[in-house]
Amino acid sequence: MKALYSNWAALINIILIFSLVFILISSKSSNIVRAASSSTIIDDFLDCLHYSSILNPSLPISSAIYTRNNPSFLQALQAYIRESRFNTSSTPKPLAIVTALDVSHVQATVICAKENGLQVRIRSGGHDYEGLSYVAHVPFVVLDMFNLRSIDIDIPKETARVQAGATLGELYYKIAEKSKVHGFPAGVCFTVGVGGHFSGGGYGNMLRKYGLSIDNIIDAQVVDVNGRILNRKSMGEDLFWAIRGGGAASFCVVISWKIKLVRVPKIVTRFDVPRTLEEGATDIVLQWQQVSSTIDKNLFIRMQPMVYKQECNKTIRISFSGLYLGRAKSLVSLVNKRFPLLRLKAEDLTEMSWVESTVSYFIGNGNPLEVLLERTPTPPHSYWKHKSDYVKTPIPRAGLEMLWKKMIELENIFLQWNPYGGRMSEIQKNATAFPHRAGNIFKMQYLTNWVDDSAEATSRNIESIRDLYATFTPFVSRNPREAYLNYRDIDIGTNKNGSLEFAMDFFKGNVKRLLQVKAKVDPDNFFRYEQSIPVLVT
Numbered sequence: 001m002k003a004l005y006s007n008w009a010a011l012i013n014i015i016l017i018f019s020l021v022f023i024l025i026s027s028k029s030s031n032i033v034r035a036a037s038s039s040t041i042i043d044d045f046l047d048c049l050h051y052s053s054i055l056n057p058s059l060p061i062s063s064a065i066y067t068r069n070n071p072s073f074l075q076a077l078q079a080y081i082r083e084s085r086f087n088t089s090s091t092p093k094p095l096a097i098v099t100a101l102d103v104s105h106v107q108a109t110v111i112c113a114k115e116n117g118l119q120v121r122i123r124s125g126g127h128d129y130e131g132l133s134y135v136a137h138v139p140f141v142v143l144d145m146f147n148l149r150s151i152d153i154d155i156p157k158e159t160a161r162v163q164a165g166a167t168l169g170e171l172y173y174k175i176a177e178k179s180k181v182h183g184f185p186a187g188v189c190f191t192v193g194v195g196g197h198f199s200g201g202g203y204g205n206m207l208r209k210y211g212l213s214i215d216n217i218i219d220a221q222v223v224d225v226n227g228r229i230l231n232r233k234s235m236g237e238d239l240f241w242a243i244r245g246g247g248a249a250s251f252c253v254v255i256s257w258k259i260k261l262v263r264v265p266k267i268v269t270r271f272d273v274p275r276t277l278e279e280g281a282t283d284i285v286l287q288w289q290q291v292s293s294t295i296d297k298n299l300f301i302r303m304q305p306m307v308y309k310q311e312c313n314k315t316i317r318i319s320f321s322g323l324y325l326g327r328a329k330s331l332v333s334l335v336n337k338r339f340p341l342l343r344l345k346a347e348d349l350t351e352m353s354w355v356e357s358t359v360s361y362f363i364g365n366g367n368p369l370e371v372l373l374e375r376t377p378t379p380p381h382s383y384w385k386h387k388s389d390y391v392k393t394p395i396p397r398a399g400l401e402m403l404w405k406k407m408i409e410l411e412n413i414f415l416q417w418n419p420y421g422g423r424m425s426e427i428q429k430n431a432t433a434f435p436h437r438a439g440n441i442f443k444m445q446y447l448t449n450w451v452d453d454s455a456e457a458t459s460r461n462i463e464s465i466r467d468l469y470a471t472f473t474p475f476v477s478r479n480p481r482e483a484y485l486n487y488r489d490i491d492i493g494t495n496k497n498g499s500l501e502f503a504m505d506f507f508k509g510n511v512k513r514l515l516q517v518k519a520k521v522d523p524d525n526f527f528r529y530e531q532s533i534p535v536l537v538t
């Protein structure tokens with residue numbers, strides 16, 4: 001019966017696609033009758049979407065379309081823009097936004113955009129650091145996935161099906177509703193959409209125990225360049241490999257992910273311990289680099305240096321932020337044995353449930369779990385610039401002191417150093433498209449944010465973070481200088497003129513296979529953006 005159902009579903013999918021293609025041809029023929037001067041790309045695209053209602057007549061696509069003459073167009077566009085640098089009057093705007101309500105709307109958008117030569121930018125949560133999921137400099141439409149956010153939890157099978165428009169917070173909340181001993185390894189920013197987060201890797205504070213999000217994905221539903229709905233079996237292992245860490249937007253549209261839930265204790269332990277340079281922070285950092293990637297894999301300690309003003313003086317204050325999958329009593333003895341310079345005390349620790357820790361790690365203790373359901377960050381809009389690096393050998397004292405000095409000089413920059421080791425060292429670098437595995441001590445994120453919307457403030461802050469990034473050059477990976485796809489950074493290059501330098505930074509030795517998958521599943525390079533995997537001309 002299962003095989004019969006699968007074959008029947010595939011047959012229906014084929015019939016629907018052929019029906020739509022037939023209507024598109026008929027529509028195109030009728031357009032020829034119209035005077036050429038009255039026909040535009042967007043008109044033809046909208047006509048195509050109108051005819052596509054055959055795919056789901058009970059849920060017409062018209063209610064999901066926003067064009068520039070729609071009074072709610074800007075509201076729909078800006079609702080999921082998290083980087084205010086790309087929310088100005090001069091920022092290029094899409095010709096239309098399709099806020100898909102059903103998978104048939106995704107199919108129609110792909111087919112109609114392809115038919116009319118439009119680029120599609122795919123957005124789930126809007127946290128793209130360079131705005132590439134909703135900005136383009138060619139005629140384009142935005143396919144917004146935020147309405148597709150259902151989450152189905154199956155505790156007996158320890159799995160879940162989560163649609164691309166759901167947020168991490170919604171996923172964590174839904175898991176906790178069903179179980180106190182299950183979780184999922186993903187990011188700490190709970191307003192992030194799972195669509196892009198998972199496809200780029202999915203980094204969180206359980207990675208030393210369970211790896212990345214993509215290491216716990218067992219299936220996916222996607223729409224390919226021909227509008228077909230595929231799962232892991234029908235898409236094949238090559239495409240399934242590529243969309244886990246290679247950025248799915250280079251290949252297809254992800255509708256949903258099937259994930260394997262992981263076991264967590266009923267009680268976990270959190271701590272945040274700040275130390276300044278005057279309190280011996282440099283010595284602590286030297287020891288952190290030695291132990292954070294080799295200590296018990298149940299313990300994750302993020303290190304966050306930032307400039308701290310004390311009356312008339314400026315110094316560096318470093319927060320050591322930890323999650324331990326265990327009780328406080330055992331954590332104190334573990335840390336004091338392996339990481340004694342931190343001087344961790346029982347009063348530094350707070351025990352809580354795993355789901356409470358997902359709130360605590362991002363916004364602190366004492367907040368209700370319902371904040372996980374809030375889809376808009378606080379503040380909702382801000383100006384940011386991010387960069388990333390990987391560190392393979394400990395930075396010596398002289399190097400740290402030089403870096404602290406540079407940070408104090410620049411002021412408005414802070415860092416996040418995220419330890420590796422544990423499960424990350426056990427997974428082969430080509431197991432998924434994400435290559436940054438064994439050999440890394442930690443991954444580093446550079447961040448700067450500002451509120452002044454002037455061009456001068458934007459330029460000053462971006463140049464500052466580039467300056468600090470340059471200062472770190474002797475201490476980070478090289479040939480290539482590795483970068484994390486989800487920490488989008490246009491500075492490292494684009495695919496213009498077939499360049500692959502940016503891809504080597506993101507994917508290292510996995511680039512060749514990604515190029516092969518791209519050529520196979522999207523030979524005309526329909527799914528593209530500035531840092532997508534290109535189709536090379538041979």
